[in-house]
Amino acid sequence: MHFYRSINTIKAFTFDLDDTLYNNNMIVENAEEKMLKTLQGYEQLRTLKLSEYIAEKRTVLAFDPEIYHDVNVWRIQTIKSLLNKTNIPVSKFADVIDESMNCFIYWRHKMKVPESTHSLLTKLATKYPLAAITNGNVDINKIGLSDYFQFSLRGGEHGRSKPFPEIFDLASSKLNISSHSILHVGDNLLTDVNGAINNGFLACFINIYNQNILHLDDTRCLPHIEITQLPELENLL
Incomplete structure (x- = not known):
């Protein structure tokens, strides 16, 4: 001391x-990988790569620089932005976001x-x-x-x-x-x-x-x- x-x-x-x-080493990284697999479970996102998710996250931040203060909101908006580029009905967005965020949160607390x-x-x-x-x-x-x-x-x-x-x-x-x-x-x-x-x-x-x-x-x-x-x-x- x-x-x-x-x-x-x-x-x-x-x-x-x-x-x-x-x-906290690798906890977030592992949770993101699990979340990505959940998103890839949807046919329209089957080929989604982690690098593409990270790039989208940066794009969302560039559009709204203050969003980084809340990592949950930032993640949700990133998923929503990805969904907007698919033909998944908007009415299904909430379900996809909930499923993927629940997956992330579950693994985020596996320490x-x-x-x-x-x-x-x-x-x-x-x-x-x-x-x-x-x-x-x-x-x-x-x-x-x-x-x-x-x-x-x-x-x-x-x-x-x-x-x-x-x-x-x-x-x-x-x-x-x-x-x-x-x-x-x-x-x-x-x-x-x-x-x-x-x-x-x-x-x-x-x-x-x-x-x-x-x-x-x-x-x-x-x-x-x-x-x-x-x-x-x-x-x-």
């Missing part, structure tokens, strides 16, 4: 989810949360209020983490995604604790560290690849604390 800045008294914690509380994460959150939750702030679409209820958190906020659904201020402000408001006393923990230097500090939070960077933070391209400012493994936060108890 490295300290780069002096810290105020910590009164609450907020956590990023993906690659902070569990290994194992380490026991070390459960152990840490159990200990922290006895002393501090905890909350989750994610730019993704993981439902903490589906991965066994809901008991630890007072609430979970998601980009798009609860304001623009990190590092923008709305979602941080809402977390502070819902916790009823000054942002200067909330430690946000995350693995992303731009969305988590820069976002937290620019919005008055304390920041803890979990350096999952154990690289020199001063040599990382995304470093805009130093966090208050740097760790390489989540259980190191027990040192703050």
